[in-house]
Amino acid sequence: MSAVLDARGISMTFRNGDEFTKVLKGVDLTLDPGELAALLGASGSGKSTLLSIVGLLLRPTTGTITIAGERVEGLSEVDRALFRNQRLGFIFQFHHLLPDFTATENVAFPAAAPAGGITPAMRSRARELLARVGLSDRMDFTATRLSGGQKQRVAIARALMNEPELVLADEPTGSLDRVAAEQVLDLMREVNREENATFLICTHDEKVAARCTRRISLSDGRVESVVGAGTSEHSQ
Amino acid sequence: MFALSVARRYLFSNPAQTALLIAGVALGVMAFVFITALIQGLAIRLTDDVTANSAHVSLEPPTRVARVLPSPAADVESVAIVSTFQRRQIRAWSSTVALLRSQTSVSAISPQISGSAFLVKGEAVAPVAVTAVDPSGLDAISPISTEIVSGDASLSADGILIGARLAESLGLSAGQPVLFRTDRGVDRLLIVRGIFDTGLQSLDERVAFLAIQTARPLFLLPEGVTNIEVKLVDPARARGFAAFMAEATGLRATSWQEKNANLEGALSAQAQTGTLIQIFSLISVLIGIASALSLSANRRRGEIGIMRAFGVSSRFIAAVFVLQGLLIGVVGASIGCVGGFALCSWLATMTKPDGTMALPIAPSEGGYVAVFLLTTLGAVLASVIPARSAARLDPLEAIQQ
Numbered sequence: 001m002s003a004v005l006d007a008r009g010i011s012m013t014f015r016n017g018d019e020f021t022k023v024l025k026g027v028d029l030t031l032d033p034g035e036l037a038a039l040l041g042a043s044g045s046g047k048s049t050l051l052s053i054v055g056l057l058l059r060p061t062t063g064t065i066t067i068a069g070e071r072v073e074g075l076s077e078v079d080r081a082l083f084r085n086q087r088l089g090f091i092f093q094f095h096h097l098l099p100d101f102t103a104t105e106n107v108a109f110p111a112a113a114p115a116g117g118i119t120p121a122m123r124s125r126a127r128e129l130l131a132r133v134g135l136s137d138r139m140d141f142t143a144t145r146l147s148g149g150q151k152q153r154v155a156i157a158r159a160l161m162n163e164p165e166l167v168l169a170d171e172p173t174g175s176l177d178r179v180a181a182e183q184v185l186d187l188m189r190e191v192n193r194e195e196n197a198t199f200l201i202c203t204h205d206e207k208v209a210a211r212c213t214r215r216i217s218l219s220d221g222r223v224e225s226v227v228g229a230g231t232s233e234h235s236q
Numbered sequence: 237m238f239a240l241s242v243a244r245r246y247l248f249s250n251p252a253q254t255a256l257l258i259a260g261v262a263l264g265v266m267a268f269v270f271i272t273a274l275i276q277g278l279a280i281r282l283t284d285d286v287t288a289n290s291a292h293v294s295l296e297p298p299t300r301v302a303r304v305l306p307s308p309a310a311d312v313e314s315v316a317i318v319s320t321f322q323r324r325q326i327r328a329w330s331s332t333v334a335l336l337r338s339q340t341s342v343s344a345i346s347p348q349i350s351g352s353a354f355l356v357k358g359e360a361v362a363p364v365a366v367t368a369v370d371p372s373g374l375d376a377i378s379p380i381s382t383e384i385v386s387g388d389a390s391l392s393a394d395g396i397l398i399g400a401r402l403a404e405s406l407g408l409s410a411g412q413p414v415l416f417r418t419d420r421g422v423d424r425l426l427i428v429r430g431i432f433d434t435g436l437q438s439l440d441e442r443v444a445f446l447a448i449q450t451a452r453p454l455f456l457l458p459e460g461v462t463n464i465e466v467k468l469v470d471p472a473r474a475r476g477f478a479a480f481m482a483e484a485t486g487l488r489a490t491s492w493q494e495k496n497a498n499l500e501g502a503l504s505a506q507a508q509t510g511t512l513i514q515i516f517s518l519i520s521v522l523i524g525i526a527s528a529l530s531l532s533a534n535r536r537r538g539e540i541g542i543m544r545a546f547g548v549s550s551r552f553i554a555a556v557f558v559l560q561g562l563l564i565g566v567v568g569a570s571i572g573c574v575g576g577f578a579l580c581s582w583l584a585t586m587t588k589p590d591g592t593m594a595l596p597i598a599p600s601e602g603g604y605v606a607v608f609l610l611t612t613l614g615a616v617l618a619s620v621i622p623a624r625s626a627a628r629l630d631p632l633e634a635i636q637q
Contacts, residue, residue: 052632055545057545057631057632058632078549081544081547081548081549081550082547083547084545084546084547085546085547085548086547088546088547089546090542090545090546092542092545092635094538094635096538096539096541096542096635097539098242098245098539099249099539100245100246100248100249101245109543109546109548110546110547110548112238113238113543113548113549113552114547114548114549114552115238116237116238117237117238117241118238158546159546
């Protein structure tokens with residue numbers, strides 16, 4: 001079984017004037033298909049930077065990244081956007097739904113924008129996903145009429161629209177109350193199990209990490225520990 | 237087109253702001269239409285005023301120029317003497333009139349004998365500019381018969397028509413005799429058959445009309461005419477027509493524009509002023525669109541960031557903002573054109589107490605096609621800056637804000 005994600009020797013240095021800050025110091029990370037992995041770490045540990053690099057939103061200073069068998073670190077900006085659209089799913093702390101669009105349209109958007117419109121097949125898939133996340137009765141509601149938890153569920157459905165090989169979530173429950181956060185976590189676990197979707201969840205919340213099948217702790221730009229099933233990750 | 241659908245949704249998401257934006261564009265377009273219609277209307281009125289009582293093109297004999305003749309001996313220079321005794325005339329005027337009649341752009345032709353004379357009434361003497369015409373074509377150039385305030389417009393063999401101011405200065409009234417003395421010293425007693433009042437001081441004070449047959453012996457011109465006056469269907473084409481006639485006949489052809497160079501200069505200056513106002517109207521419209529779309533792009537940074545994150549192309553994002561500009565431009569310009577036409581039409585119905593138009597406005601001359609195209613194109617261009625800024629947004633930076 002080949003890895004969904006294989007990141008090797010990832011380092012990242014930010015420059016601010018004459019000052020250089022090394023945020024990641026040679027991180028290796030591998031995820032197998034169907035894993036639900038938590039990326040833990042205190043603020044400033046480099047977890048969000050690593051997630052952005054894996055999500056092709058940021059280019060590492062050094063290192064190689066292979067997603068679903070394809071080397072991606074050398075892709076052009078246009079190809080990176082295309083790759084993100086077709087192979088990755090994103091869930092952020094703030095859902096950033098399009099407020100003027102219905103839940104169905106929001107979910108279908110990642111497929112519709114490159115295709116030039118929402119086809120009946122896209123609409124059907126979007127509604128199927130909304131039903132899957134428990135929003136059958138909110139499909140035609142505009143985003144402004146949904147609660148915070150409902151919005152994040154729409155964001156999860158949107159992340160799954162193009163059947164991505166890897167879903168990246170950055171503090172997905174960070175802006176939700178306790179009840180809504182529990183529901184969203186349950187949902188992600190359910191989708192992970194039933195759809196065999198691979199999740200990498202970036203969080204600083206131990207309770208979120210406890211629901212995952214693997215915990216990868218980052219500290220000072222290095223992998224500090226790995227707990228749970230899966231292959232090895234380490235810092236160099 | 238999905239980008240158009242997104243652009244439309246963005247505009248409808250804040251109806252009040254979009255309505256204000258479109259209203260701003262429409263007002264700018266209305267200002268453009270109003271200024272254009274006013275300037276064009278003023279130009280039309282001034283042109284009409286100038287050309288109503290004068291020819292659009294005047295044909296005259298070529299100017300006499302003294303010239304050196306070939307000489308049999310090297311030390312002798314022969315010069316052709318220019319005779320100033322014989323009046324300059326167009327001898328073959330019939331063929332010129334025939335050529336003019338064949339031109340569809342010509343609406344009226346008046347072969348004339350023009351000259352200077354004096355009218356003598358007792359001790360009073362007044363200089364007059366004489367225009368001698370065929371009696372049947374009296375109104376060809378200037379509608380004199382409709383301006384008669386005393387007597388009638390019949391140009392009999394011994395008759396003369398004079399202006400009201402001239403009649404007043406000489407103490408003449410219709411039916412009275414007056415001594416007519418030409419610049420060649422020929423005298424004849426004529427009867428004032430009619431007195432006209434055109435309202436133009438230069439005409440009413442200095443011009444007298446005679447029958448051309450009456451004028452021939454007085455001005456010693458048994459066959460020719462001194463000038464041929466022409467009216468055109470479209471006065472604006474007088475300059476080109478004058479050039480054509482000069483080429484075709486060898487005569488000196490002068491358009492009304494050449495005769496009124498000052499007016500042309502004033503109209504040109506007025507048009508330039510109008511153009512400046514039009515440009516500023518458009519610029520204010522475009523700045524409004526650019527700033528509103530920039531605000532919108534800024535307000536939607538999060539949404540744009542997430543779209544970019546899940547791989548929507550920067551071209552798609554740019555298209556959404558450019559299409560918003562296009563929609564605002566098309567709708568605003570359309571409303572502005574309709575509103576501008578309505579405003580100008582209403583202003584055109586307003587009159588002064590004497591019944592004339594309060595504003596010399598020409599609603600049909602509002603430059604509608606030009607302003608529509610300019611506004612639409614400008615709106616698209618104005619949206620390019622916010623579109624580029626939105627398309628270049630770093631998704632990570634936008635999402636983390």
